[in-house]
Amino acid sequence: MSEEVAPHTHFQYADATHQSDTAVAGMWLFLASEVLFFGGLIIAWMFCRHWQPAGFDAGGRETVLWIGTLNLFLLITSSFVYSSGLAFMEAGNIRRLVQCCVVTMAIGTLFLLLKFYEWHIDLSENLFPAGPFKITGTDAGGARMFWSFYFVATVLHALHMIIGVGLVGWVAVQARRGAFDDGWYTPVEVVGLYWSFVDIVWIVLYPVIYLVGRG
Amino acid sequence: MSQIVLPQSQISYLSDGVSLRSWLLTTDHKRIAILYMISITFFFFLGGSAAALIRYNLLVPQGMIQSAETYNRLFTMHGIIMVWFFLVPAVPVTIGNFMLPLMLGARDLAFPKLNLISWYLFMAGGACALYALFSGGIDTGWTFYTPLSSNYAQGHVAAVVIGIFISGFSSIATGLNFIVTIHRLRAPGLTWYRLPVFVWSLYSTSVIFVLATPVLAITLILLLFETLFHVGVFDPRLGGDPLLFQHLFWFYSHPAVYIMILPGLGVVSEIIPVFARKELFGYKFVVWASVSIAVIAFFVWGHHMFVSGQSLFASVTFSLLSYFVAVPSAIKVFNWLGTLHKGHIRFDAPMIYAFGFIGLFTMGGLTGLFLAALAADVELHDTYFVVAHFHYIMVGGMVSAYFAALHYWWPKMTGKMYPEMLARAAALLMFLGFNVTFFPQFILGYLGMPRRYHAYPPEFQVLNVLSSAGATILAAAYLMPLVYLTFSLFRGDRAPANPWGGLGLEWQTPSPPFTINFVVTPVVTKGPYEFPKPGIEPSDV
Numbered sequence: 001m002s003e004e005v006a007p008h009t010h011f012q013y014a015d016a017t018h019q020s021d022t023a024v025a026g027m028w029l030f031l032a033s034e035v036l037f038f039g040g041l042i043i044a045w046m047f048c049r050h051w052q053p054a055g056f057d058a059g060g061r062e063t064v065l066w067i068g069t070l071n072l073f074l075l076i077t078s079s080f081v082y083s084s085g086l087a088f089m090e091a092g093n094i095r096r097l098v099q100c101c102v103v104t105m106a107i108g109t110l111f112l113l114l115k116f117y118e119w120h121i122d123l124s125e126n127l128f129p130a131g132p133f134k135i136t137g138t139d140a141g142g143a144r145m146f147w148s149f150y151f152v153a154t155v156l157h158a159l160h161m162i163i164g165v166g167l168v169g170w171v172a173v174q175a176r177r178g179a180f181d182d183g184w185y186t187p188v189e190v191v192g193l194y195w196s197f198v199d200i201v202w203i204v205l206y207p208v209i210y211l212v213g214r215g
Numbered sequence: 216m217s218q219i220v221l222p223q224s225q226i227s228y229l230s231d232g233v234s235l236r237s238w239l240l241t242t243d244h245k246r247i248a249i250l251y252m253i254s255i256t257f258f259f260f261l262g263g264s265a266a267a268l269i270r271y272n273l274l275v276p277q278g279m280i281q282s283a284e285t286y287n288r289l290f291t292m293h294g295i296i297m298v299w300f301f302l303v304p305a306v307p308v309t310i311g312n313f314m315l316p317l318m319l320g321a322r323d324l325a326f327p328k329l330n331l332i333s334w335y336l337f338m339a340g341g342a343c344a345l346y347a348l349f350s351g352g353i354d355t356g357w358t359f360y361t362p363l364s365s366n367y368a369q370g371h372v373a374a375v376v377i378g379i380f381i382s383g384f385s386s387i388a389t390g391l392n393f394i395v396t397i398h399r400l401r402a403p404g405l406t407w408y409r410l411p412v413f414v415w416s417l418y419s420t421s422v423i424f425v426l427a428t429p430v431l432a433i434t435l436i437l438l439l440f441e442t443l444f445h446v447g448v449f450d451p452r453l454g455g456d457p458l459l460f461q462h463l464f465w466f467y468s469h470p471a472v473y474i475m476i477l478p479g480l481g482v483v484s485e486i487i488p489v490f491a492r493k494e495l496f497g498y499k500f501v502v503w504a505s506v507s508i509a510v511i512a513f514f515v516w517g518h519h520m521f522v523s524g525q526s527l528f529a530s531v532t533f534s535l536l537s538y539f540v541a542v543p544s545a546i547k548v549f550n551w552l553g554t555l556h557k558g559h560i561r562f563d564a565p566m567i568y569a570f571g572f573i574g575l576f577t578m579g580g581l582t583g584l585f586l587a588a589l590a591a592d593v594e595l596h597d598t599y600f601v602v603a604h605f606h607y608i609m610v611g612g613m614v615s616a617y618f619a620a621l622h623y624w625w626p627k628m629t630g631k632m633y634p635e636m637l638a639r640a641a642a643l644l645m646f647l648g649f650n651v652t653f654f655p656q657f658i659l660g661y662l663g664m665p666r667r668y669h670a671y672p673p674e675f676q677v678l679n680v681l682s683s684a685g686a687t688i689l690a691a692a693y694l695m696p697l698v699y700l701t702f703s704l705f706r707g708d709r710a711p712a713n714p715w716g717g718l719g720l721e722w723q724t725p726s727p728p729f730t731i732n733f734v735v736t737p738v739v740t741k742g743p744y745e746f747p748k749p750g751i752e753p754s755d756v
Contacts, residue, residue, distance in 0.1 A: 010323070010327070011322055011323070011731060012316070012321055012322035012323040012324075012325070012327075012400060013400075018399070021399070022325050022395055022399040022400075023326075025395050025398065025399065026325060026326060026329075026391060026392075026395045029391045029394055029395060029425060030387075030391055032425060032426065033387050033391070033425045033426065033428070033429045034429065036425075036426050036427070036429040036430055037429035037430070037432055037433050038433070039430075040429065040430040040432075040433040040434065040463060040466075041433045041436075041437075043463075044433075044434075044437060044448065044459060044463060047456070047459055048448060048454070048455065048456070048459070051454070051456070052454055055454065129444065129446040130444035130445055130446050141453055141454035142454055144446060144447075144453065144454070145446070145447065145448060145453070145454055145455065148440060148441075148444075148446045148447075148448055149448070151440075152436060152437065152440055156436070
């Protein structure tokens with residue numbers, strides 16, 4: 001009665017495709033909940049900005065534009081690299097997939113290093129909203145609130161990045177061990193969805209953090 | 216369809232390993248459901264003890280407990296534990312976890328490991344909250360309104376918030392798992408309109424889990440940030456807005472209120488056709504009523520804020536939208552009555568609980584309309600009327616539904632029959648005790664007794680004593696199932712595969728089911744409630 005089934009297939013699935021499509025669906029749904037997570041943050045942000053635009057703009061002008069912009073390009077590039085890796089995987093080229101993963105991780109790590117450096121600059125300029133604060137006067141309240149949102153948003157995004165770098169590394173290790181073949185590479189696809197999502201979050205955060213106040 | 220047949224496929228899930236490890240590291244949805252059941256039972260009696268102390272305090276006008284501080288901490292503990300650690304996981308995550316794959320003809324949920332992780336997240340969140348509640352507690356109420364929870368925070372607000380944040384991820388994981396499972400793991404022939412209504416209600420609940428819980432998560436993060444660093448997103452002195460917190464909080468928590476009733480509506484829709492031996496009246500209406508309740512849930516949060524100072528336009532809009540909720544709710548009640556009409560009704564314990572549910576849910580729902588009306592709400596806001604209203608829905612409704620589900624599926628889950636007469640007595644006692652406890656609170660609220668006060672004017676004493684007396688009856692009624700269900704595990708008669716003559720797929724498995732649920736995937740050819748014409752006894756499966 002028992003039939004030959006791929007080793008990765010769990011017993012509740014009819015076949016590997018059934019399982020793979022299900023995993024991808026699960027990741028999309030998870031990303032939907034992530035949209036609501038960051039969406040809630042951005043709604044609150046816009047709401048607060050609406051009441052004190054001058055303070056938020058004054059706060060926004062203190063951000064380090066070049067690091068934010070560079071990081072934007074880095075992340076878009078990383079998504080491109082990882083997607084290329086997935087395309088290589090689909091073509092059966094595991095060696096190239098591993099290389100793409102390594103490059104993606106390197107770019108992700110660079111992003112994080114730049115982010116840490118940026119936080120260092122922010123903190124040394126007294127931009128953390130609690131305690132002594134760089135901006136004084138009528139705009140201080142709004143500017144502090146801008147920096148509250150800034151730190152909550154960037155720390156949450158960085159946590160997502162750290163998890164993402166870990167996941168891409170895990171894909172690379174699995175790929176090297178020969179866990180994937182052209183019939184089964186679901187994790188590569190699922191991690192790719194996650195990575196692109198984290199990238200998109202930054203694309204949304206970038207104008208809100210760096211550009212709106214300078215407009 | 217190719218399927219893997221595992222060697223241990225013919226073993227009941229209960230005998231498939233007896234070590235602690237085989238339970239704590241299981242990925243079997245049925246065992247995880249049992250783990251949840253043990254956890255929420257613990258939380259239920261803990262939250263219940265807090266409630267008992269609240270009712271004890273309110274026996275005399277000046278309060279039996281001397282300190283208002285202690286009283287505040289007690290009702291906060293009661294609210295937090297009951298909402299997040301009992302009501303939210305009770306029917307969907309506990310009963311749903313067990314029954315969903317069985318009802319779909321699936322061998323497990325789509326992501327079994329995620330299912331186990333979600334239980335551990337739930338326990339971690341629970342541990343965090345318990346630590347805070349026992350090392351002094353907090354006095355903010357379960358709603359954490361700022362600035363009481365930030366500038367004026369006493370006790371471990373941060374720890375409780377972190378606990379709820381973590382358990383929120385458990386909800387998201389379970390909701391995600393359920394939605395994907397319902398989409399992807401239905402047995403052949405099990406089309407959407409052949410799904411049992413309970414599955415539809417789990418689906419609707421899961422949508423709320425996945426889409427509302429993350430908003431609570433980010434709100435709690437902002438609250439935590441504000442509490443820890445004393446910066447103000449919600450603090451008006453620093454340019455923030457406390458109403459923003461209420462908006463964000465209720466954007467989650469109002470849909471969450473429907474997490475606490477939708478699965479109950481599903482349970483009752485399962486039980487009534489079986490014990491009336493009649494097809495569910497208006498199946499599609501019942502189904503779409505569940506879905507529309509879930510959708511409308513996202514657009515009514517402002518009715519918690521009629522007196523918070525939101526604009527009149529917003530209040531009128533939210534009031535109107537809140538009235539809309541009554542439409543699908545009423546559809547359900549009328550369709551149950553339609554199902555009962557000319558049915559061959561059996562008064563087994565699950566059915567008695569279901570009857571209790573219909574009555575109490577209707578009362579709770581109708582008083583909801585009073586509160587949705589702007590003018591009436593100004594009078595009734597934050598009085599015992601509100602307390603009575605939501606207890607009719609959550610306790611009278613959801614807890615009744617939980618016990619209905621527990622009795623209905625107990626033979627399937629454990630392989631044992633419970634003592635029927637005791638169960639019927641407990642069901643009746645629960646209905647009685649509930650009404651004696653909470654009906655006086657409607658009157659108290661109407662007379663103007665505010666909620667959350669540890670003392671009250673002497674003229675309210677009679678009704679308060681009545682309410683506390685009812686609470687003791689209710690407590691006894693809750694302890695009864697704990698005793699006789701536990702007893703039945705050891706001494707109960709063996710349950711047949713299908714004790715009630717149900718037509719769902721879950722009754723086609725043995726009691727208790729095999730580890731892999733179905734050795735051969737069933738093929739579905741008809742709807743879940745197509746009972747034979749009245750008068751003809753169904754043949755047992």
